[in-house]
Amino acid sequence: xxxxxxxxxxxxxxxxxxxxxxxxxxxxxxxxxxxxxxxxxxxxxxxxxxxxxxxxxxxxxxxxxxxxxxxxxxxxxxxxxxxxxxxxxxxxxxxxxxxxxxxxxxxxxxxxxxxxxxxxxxxxxxxxxxxxxxxxxxxxxxxxxxxxxxxxxxxxxxxxxxxxxxxxxxxxxxxxxxxxxxxxxxxxxxxxxxxxxxxxxxxxxxxxxxxxxxxxxxxxxxxxxxxxxxxxxxxxxxxxxxxxxxxxxxxxxxxxxxxxxxxxxxxxxxxxxxxxxxxxxxxxxxxxx
Amino acid sequence: xxxxxxxxxxxxxxxxxxxxxxxxxxxxxxxxxxxxxxxxxxxxxxxxxxxxxxxxxxxxxxxxxxxxxxxxxxxxxxxxxxxxxxxxxxxxxxxxxxxxxxxxxxxxxxxxxxxxxxxxxxxxxxxxxxxxxxxxxxxxxxxxxxxxxxxxxxxxxxxxxxxxxxxxxxxxxxxxxxxxxxxxxxxxxxxxxxxxxxxxxxxxxxxxxxxxxxxxxxxxxxxxxxxxxxxxxxxxxxxxxxxxxxxxxxxxxxxxxxxxxxxxxxxxxxxxxxxxxxxxxxxxxxxxx
Numbered sequence: 179x180x181x182x183x184x185x186x187x188x189x190x191x192x193x194x195x196x197x198x199x200x201x202x203x204x205x206x207x208x209x210x211x212x213x214x215x216x217x218x219x220x221x222x223x224x225x226x227x228x229x230x231x232x233x234x235x236x237x238x239x240x241x242x243x244x245x246x247x248x249x250x251x252x253x254x255x256x257x258x259x260x261x262x263x264x265x266x267x268x269x270x271x272x273x274x275x276x277x278x279x280x281x282x283x284x285x286x287x288x289x290x291x292x293x294x295x296x297x298x299x300x301x302x303x304x305x306x307x308x309x310x311x312x313x314x315x316x317x318x319x320x321x322x323x324x325x326x327x328x329x330x331x332x333x334x335x336x337x338x339x340x341x342x343x344x345x346x347x348x349x350x351x352x353x354x355x356x357x358x359x360x361x362x363x364x365x366x367x368x369x370x371x372x373x374x375x376x377x378x379x380x381x382x383x384x385x386x387x388x389x390x391x392x393x394x395x396x397x398x399x400x401x402x403x404x405x406x407x408x409x410x411x412x413x414x415x416x417x418x419x420x421x422x423x424x425x426x427x428x429x430x431x432x433x434x435x436x437x438x439x440x441x442x443x444x445x446x447x448x449x450x451x452x453x454x455x456x457x458x459x460x461x462x463x464x465x466x467x
Numbered sequence: 468x469x470x471x472x473x474x475x476x477x478x479x480x481x482x483x484x485x486x487x488x489x490x491x492x493x494x495x496x497x498x499x500x501x502x503x504x505x506x507x508x509x510x511x512x513x514x515x516x517x518x519x520x521x522x523x524x525x526x527x528x529x530x531x532x533x534x535x536x537x538x539x540x541x542x543x544x545x546x547x548x549x550x551x552x553x554x555x556x557x558x559x560x561x562x563x564x565x566x567x568x569x570x571x572x573x574x575x576x577x578x579x580x581x582x583x584x585x586x587x588x589x590x591x592x593x594x595x596x597x598x599x600x601x602x603x604x605x606x607x608x609x610x611x612x613x614x615x616x617x618x619x620x621x622x623x624x625x626x627x628x629x630x631x632x633x634x635x636x637x638x639x640x641x642x643x644x645x646x647x648x649x650x651x652x653x654x655x656x657x658x659x660x661x662x663x664x665x666x667x668x669x670x671x672x673x674x675x676x677x678x679x680x681x682x683x684x685x686x687x688x689x690x691x692x693x694x695x696x697x698x699x700x701x702x703x704x705x706x707x708x709x710x711x712x713x714x715x716x717x718x719x720x721x722x723x724x725x726x727x728x729x730x731x732x733x734x735x736x737x738x739x740x741x742x743x744x745x746x747x748x749x750x751x752x753x754x755x756x
Contacts, residue, residue: 189636201490286581287600287634293575311576312635319636345576346601347478347608 182261183269189320192273204231208323213237214254214368218358222327236273243309288312292341294432302422311342325351333458365457372453381450383416384457395461400438402426422447471550472558478609481562493520497612502526503543503657504552507647511616525562532598577601581630583721591711600631614640622747654746661742670739672705673746684750689727691715711736
């Protein structure tokens with residue numbers, strides 16, 4: 179068993195640690211997570227290790243980004259296993275605050291997210307992005323790193339955070355790294371543990387439908403309406419229980435496209451059993467997953 | 468004529484300057500202003516000079532904190548005179564961004580202010596504090612100083628900013644310095660230039676009514692309802708044209724008090740001619756203006 183990375187619970191302690199590293203001329207990367215770490219998170223740690231001298235992982239299941247009927251209570255909390263998983267990697271500190279440290283009594287200031295937060299998950303999960311940008315801004319103040327690493331799987335989140343950081347002049351670079359997938363294509367997610375073996379099979383419809391339209395786009399299909407229909411048909415044939423959205427959007431504004439004339443992103447949110455899954459892929463000229 | 472302090476127009480330039488000073492171990496103070504500098508602002512510069520090694524003054528007439536019917540267009544913009552006024556003091560840089568630098572196309576992220584912003588000026592000036600905390604957070608990211616200096620005259624603003632900084636973990640100390648007054652008692656304000664000589668006389672009703680209840684409180688009056696009535700009567704006798712509020716509140720929550728049992732703050736907002744004026748004073752045990 180390797181040694182655990184040091185765990186820090188207070189804002190003051192993690193900030194001091196980061197400021198000292200930066201004062202010593204070291205580049206600091208931060209990987210914000212809600213724990214329940216999987217290979218996707220580990221790839222973000224590896225990216226930070228490549229680009230920075232010091233890596234901080236934050237683990238905080240942020241209550242303000244869950245809706246009242248969502249899975250905050252049952253979201254997996256696996257700190258010991260998370261520390262084990264990080265033990266094989268270079269992590270200089272884990273910041274794992276309690277709720278009371280992040281949201282003390284009387285807390286009442288929020289960040290109102292940018293326009294791109296009003297679409298898609300912003301419609302399906304009211305208040306979700308307000309909670310996300312609020313906690314991410316707080317984490318960036320507590321952990322004043324040079325760069326922060328997020329996964330492409332949460333594509334809308336990455337667009338919203340990038341714009342928030344730009345609008346509010348937060349001095350941090352946002353790096354978005356490729357989605358990590360299971361061998362059969364399922365995008366890594368902490369919520370995959372909710373899936374029964376049978377649901378796990380049906381969940382493959384998301385990556386399968388994205389892979390299909392990626393190929394069609396590469397073969398020259400430019401009609402986004404037709405591509406959307408193919409995504410929906412594939413999701414339904416694969417047996418997902420409900421589709422929140424399956425769309426093709428502008429990579430920056432997230433506005434739905436009817437024609438592929440440049441870079442685009444296909445976004446899916448769908449329910450399999452009681453589990454809501456999301457996935458996406460890039461389409462068009464600089465197509466990459 | 469003394470030399471002007473250097474004027475910097477971009478976020479990148481001022482941030483670099485501040486980061487270099489801090490890396491060299493120097494304590495940095497920032498004085499955020501909307502220009503039209505008067506003796507109150509100068510006292511903030513002097514406070515920063517006393518407590519810090521480097522002082523940055525920001526000058527930006529922030530459009531997002533003005534209502535559609537307010538005085539954004541006519542608010543005094545006097546950069547040359549402001550620089551002259553600062554020339555006799557130790558100011559290491561003036562950050563004077565253009566609107567396009569602070570609010571580029573597509574800007575759409577705001578800070579939703581804390582609870583204390585819902586009262587008083589929050590009622591009279593809808594959206595005002597949202598604009599204030601948004602621009603102040605942006606300025607604190609652009610000018611990552613150790614301490615920021617604000618005037619007690621904008622008392623509710625200081626409470627709102629202090630809470631925003633605490634809630635969002637912004638690593639800056641908020642210092643609130645005493646209100647500076649004209650010899651006859653009028654609180655210094657950039658908006659005083661709007662007053663005609665006759666209005667200027669009537670405007671004294673604000674400080675006079677505060678001074679009166681301060682004396683009554685010192686003499687032992689604990690009935691805040693009665694003190695409020697005396698404030699209103701004094702304002703009306705002095706000829707103000709409209710009272711937005713005249714109240715006595717808890718210093719932290721800004722909730723109205725009916726009895727003085729501890730520290731309290733008397734707050735006034737009133738119109739004289741076309742000009743809206745605010746003033747306040749502390750009451751109770753640790754009474755100071």
